[in-house]
Amino acid sequence: MITIPQVVEKIVSSQPFLAEALVEGLINVSSLARKIQTQVEDSVKKPVKIGAIIMALNRLAPNLEVKINPGLKEVITNVGDIIVRSQLVDFTYKNSNTLIEKHTELLKSIGPNQEFFYTMVQGVFESNLVVSNMLHQKVLETFSEEQLVSKSENLSSVTLKLPSTNSQQLGFYYFILKNIAWAGINIKEVISTTNEFTLVVNDADIDKTFSVLKNMGNS
Structure with missing residues (x-):
């Protein structure tokens, strides 16, 4: 027969962001217990007191930290x-x-000039180009007959070379973007390949962005 702690762990573990918030103490445990009370009762097929769920959540948090953090x-x-x-x-x-x-x-x-930064991403309805300022006029001339939706200048980018295991790690991109958001940095564009991840930000935010990404391993 399934127990209350087992049900609570299953509910929390199925929602990684909820699990992380619980580990970091960002969630009101009593409110969470009331929210999942019906789910717990449906699983154990009997009435369950809020206190029992709170106790299960409090005991679960340290175990979740061991499971979430190392990978x-x-x-x-x-x-x-x-x-x-x-x-x-x-x-x-x-x-x-x-x-x-x-x-x-x-x-x-352009040719094989490696000095230029050039990326193009084609979406469903529009395409995005991020290029070195030296190509500014050339882009305008080449795409003069195309419909320009928007243009932003005074930007910088930070590119991370990622380990091959990044695609198997749940929450990897969330962890990066969360740290950037908490630092109050506005992201202009995100450019991603299998083993590279690039953030485009305003020039004024580039030093802070670099610092956050460089030190996130210590977070």
């Missing part, structure tokens, strides 16, 4: 180089039948 901390501490690029411009264009052709044309005109 995530290992991935975070194995993050590789942090690469910073400044003087960037962010363009967003509405998708069209000719947009990819313009993108190809621009890449050919």
Whole structure:
């Protein structure tokens, strides 16, 4: 027969962000107990007092900390180089039948120049380009017949080289973005590949962003 502590652990463990908040003491345990009371009673098939659920939650928190932290901390501490690029411009264009052709044309005109920062992400309805400021005018000329949705200047980026295990670690990107949000940093764009993760922020926030990412292994 399933017990109250077992049911409580199953409910909390199925919601990683709830588990983390419980471990860090950010949740009112009494309120949480009242919220999950019906779920607990349905599972054990009998009435359950709030006090019993509170006791189970309080006993569960230390065990959750052991389960949650090691895997995530290992991935975070194995993050590789942090690469910073400044003087960037962010363009967003509405998708069209000719947009990819313009993108190809621009890449050919740039050539194999590794000094430039250039990324393009195609969404369902629009595409985004983040490029070095040196390419600002060239982008405007090449995409002159496309519909410009928005443009932002005075941007910088921070790129993390990620360990190969990042995609298997639940909450990895949440951990990064949570630390950035808590530092009061506004993210302009997020660019991600399998083993790279880039945040584009305002120039004024780049030092703080770098500091947060560099020290997050100690969080």
